[in-house]
Amino acid sequence: MFITRNYTEESGFCEASCSFCSIAKPNPCSSSSKPTIWRWFDVLAIPFDHADKLRPLLLPLHSQDKGRKNRRGVFEAMTMGSSPAATVLVLVMCCLLCGGGAAVEGGLIVELVTPSVSLGSDAQKLQVSVTSSDGSPAPAATVALASVHSVASDSPVSISEQSFASIGDGKYELGLSSSDLFLGKYKLRIDASSDDDKGFLDTVIAVTAPISVSNVKVGVVEGDSVLPESDARLEFKQTTTLSATHLQKLKLAFEVSGPSGALFKPQQVMLKLRGESGVEQTFLIKSSTGNSYELTLDFTKLVEKLNHQSGVYTVDLIVGDDVMENSFLWTLASLDLDLPEGPEGASSAPVSKFGPKPEISHIFRQPEKRPPTYLSMAFLVLTLLPLVGFFVALLQLGVNLKNLPSGGLPLAAAAGFHGGIASILVLYLMFWLKLNLFTTLQVLGFLGLLTLVPGFNILSYLANLSSASKVKTS
Incomplete structure (x- = not known):
């Protein structure tokens, strides 16, 4: 069969x-x-x-x-x-x-050949290989893109062309353009079928492309002034020279766009100030509207962070993303910054976040003085004297077990009563050693009930025994 x-x-x-x-x-x-x-x-x-x-x-x-x-x-x-x-x-x-x-x-096994697709000038195509279970290329298979979902929004994406074209040796390819998919990650469902078998592949691919930075303007302004249009504009990878005091501000504005000028927001957009003395500060740049980014640095508020270090600072723009093909660090300007001197006696060396920390010296509290050993032993003897006196008094009174019941329920009641008294004494010892007051009271209530019932029975038995002996005597 x-x-x-x-x-x-x-x-x-x-x-x-x-x-x-x-x-x-x-x-x-x-x-x-x-x-x-x-x-x-x-x-x-x-x-x-x-x-x-x-x-x-x-x-x-x-x-x-x-x-x-x-x-x-x-x-x-x-x-x-x-x-x-x-x-x-x-x-x-x-x-x-x-x-x-x-x-x-x-059956058919579908495997991804290209884990990413580029939308740049040298655009790649999405390629898969279709083989049978023994590893041989599947002949005349039909491969199609069943569904596409964006990983970021988990929403479906429509693709104009969904059928893969065979390129031989069990491999198939599908051309994608910026009109179909934008930069990002997508979940794909690819189905393959032949005359007798079927197979599928659920996978995630990255759609990459180079991004462009335009309308870059950087400059030093007074207060809330606006950057001049002509003097502040820079071309990509161009560097300028700036100078500022602690009473001025550094302003930066630029736009980031993907292929065909589409909106794109990179994961990392930062500005870094690097001083000659080793001082470094990094600032996140947030999007203002659409694909526009703006940042204003008030040097009055940065005097402490820059450790009062005047000198030449390098201004770097960092833009990066895992789907960007041209993540970059761009030196925008060389900034000659004049800051006020720090307080007298303050260290001018930059503080390293990852360097060795100053040693912390600490002296533990000296232990309290203890009493002499002979005094402690004398107190122990005084504590045990009442217990010794208790046993001496029992002997003087002639305590005996003549009235102890010989059997039956009275004997069980007597054993339960004396056992309960002994358990309470052990509980007091445990309270002195390790238990707290609340736990001791809870257990004492339980032991008290267990001692009460047999105590009542044994006392009733002794009372009846005493009455009977008086009747015989009379």
Whole structure:
């Protein structure tokens, strides 16, 4: 009996159909070789039927590996790298569940060749490879882009062209343009099918492109003045020379745009001031409107951060993103900054955030003086004297066990009463050693109830015994 497998989206499995039943088996995870368990199934000709029994055991496990989605079943996870005994045990279980014999045919495996697509001048195309389970190129397969979702917004994206074109040797490609996808990351679902088999790929790709910076204006102004249009404008990678005092401000404005002038906001947009003395300060630049960025540095508020260090500072613009092909550090200007001197006696050396910290000296509190040993022992003896006096008084009174019941319920009540008294004394000892007041009171209430009931019974027994003895005497 020959079994043919096809992927169905409803079940999440490669469904194998025969003349008797519908069965399920996950896709192999590697195009170079079949997993251990599937090779054993092929050799021993064990069928995958009775889907109701096997389906709970074959729930696929998902894992992401270099841009492709691997689908592994529980059988494969149990047998990959395991001992032959474990493999045979799983096979025996399958034989008991299924029974019979069959030859299994592999499905289609879709793998991503290009993990990123460039929208630059040398634009690349999205390429995938489609192979059968034994690693050979799949002949005459139909490959299409089923769905595209933006990772940032998780919203669907429409693509004008969705069919891949074959370029030979089991590889297929799809051309993308800036009108279809913009810079960012996208989740793709790619389906492949041939005459007998089907396969799919869920993956994430990065769409990259070079970005452009324009309308760059930098300058020093007084108060809230506006930058002059002519003197402050810079071309890309151009550097200017500026000078300022602590009473002035540095203003920077520029625009960032993607391909065809589209709006793009990089992940990292920063301005760095680097002084000759080693002082460094970094400032985040936020977007004002659309793709425009502005930053104003008030040197009056930066005197302390710059450690009162006058001199020449390098002004660097840093723009970067993981989908940018031309992330850069651009030296905008050389700034001669005049700052007031610091307080007398203050250190002019720059403070390093990651250098060694000053040593902290600390003296622990001296232990309190303890009394002499002989005084402590004398206090202990005085504490034990009342206990000794208690036992001496018992002997003087002639305490005995003549009235102790000989058996039955009165004997049990006497044992419970004296046991309760002993437990309370032990509780007092534990309170002195480790317990707190609240815990001691809770346990004391419980022990008090346990002591009360047998105490009442034994006292009633003694009262009745005393009355009986008086009646006999009279």
